[in-house]
Amino acid sequence: MAPDLFAFYERLFKHFGPQGWWPGDTPLEVAVGAILTQNTNWQNVALAITRLKQAGLLSAPALYALPPAELAEHIRPAGYFRVKAQRLKNFLAYLMEGYGGSMRQLAAVPLAQLRPELLAVNGIGPETADSILLYALEKPVFVVDAYTHRIFSRHGLIAGPYAYDRLQAMCHAALPRDLVLFQEFHALLVRTGKECCRPRPRCHTCPLAALEVTGI
DNA sequence: GACCAGGCACATC
DNA sequence: GATGTGCATGGT
Numbered sequence: 001m002a003p004d005l006f007a008f009y010e011r012l013f014k015h016f017g018p019q020g021w022w023p024g025d026t027p028l029e030v031a032v033g034a035i036l037t038q039n040t041n042w043q044n045v046a047l048a049i050t051r052l053k054q055a056g057l058l059s060a061p062a063l064y065a066l067p068p069a070e071l072a073e074h075i076r077p078a079g080y081f082r083v084k085a086q087r088l089k090n091f092l093a094y095l096m097e098g099y100g101g102s103m104r105q106l107a108a109v110p111l112a113q114l115r116p117e118l119l120a121v122n123g124i125g126p127e128t129a130d131s132i133l134l135y136a137l138e139k140p141v142f143v144v145d146a147y148t149h150r151i152f153s154r155h156g157l158i159a160g161p162y163a164y165d166r167l168q169a170m171c172h173a174a175l176p177r178d179l180v181l182f183q184e185f186h187a188l189l190v191r192t193g194k195e196c197c198r199p200r201p202r203c204h205t206c207p208l209a210a211l212e213v214t215g216i
Numbered sequence: 217g218a219c220c221a222g223g224c225a226c227a228t229c
Numbered sequence: 230g231a232t233g234t235g236c237a238t239g240g241t
Contacts, residue, residue, distance in 0.1 A: 022222095038223040044239055045222090079238035083224085125224050145222050163230095190222060199220075 005174040012188040021187030022135040027103035030136035036078040048078035060101030087123025107137040142171040147193030
């Protein structure tokens, strides 16, 4: 039985308002941000993206042509810079060689084909793939992350560990398949995670105590 | 100085 | 399948 996720969403929305989330001037910038933000604070990612922009490197051909070691130096503030440089290169190779470097062309691919393709890129896991799908390619896909697990757990929506696909399937089953809803919901969960449901033992006074929802 | 932050791949049991 | 480890920076 699916919990009343929609009610939970509505109460978050009422509390925090629309988030209009995931800054990025272009779909490519959003995709780059999705890879850079892996296990990393967004502040650090923003620094790295600014540096790429200032260097005039935030385009598919430019990133594709750049040697990994050189790219690594530009994105250093985002942490894991050698790993992420290679992951960016892998994604750019996929985009350039498969779709002529065009995010618009990539977005035209049916979701059932697109998600497995993204997951096949070394360095793109479920959360990164779904973030790219939802925010860069505007596909209605629910993004699960550490916040989702923690908040749903704390507020009694789930009990015990949930694998990524299982939690995503639950959300898909419980919510209307709506792009903006999914974008806002994930953004609201991140906001909630930052302001309220902190990692133990730092969750003292929960301003969302009134949001308790029972059932699973 | 420890802990945290929009994860992922790979090795091992 | 579950669990452990390396990757690295910058803010609190």
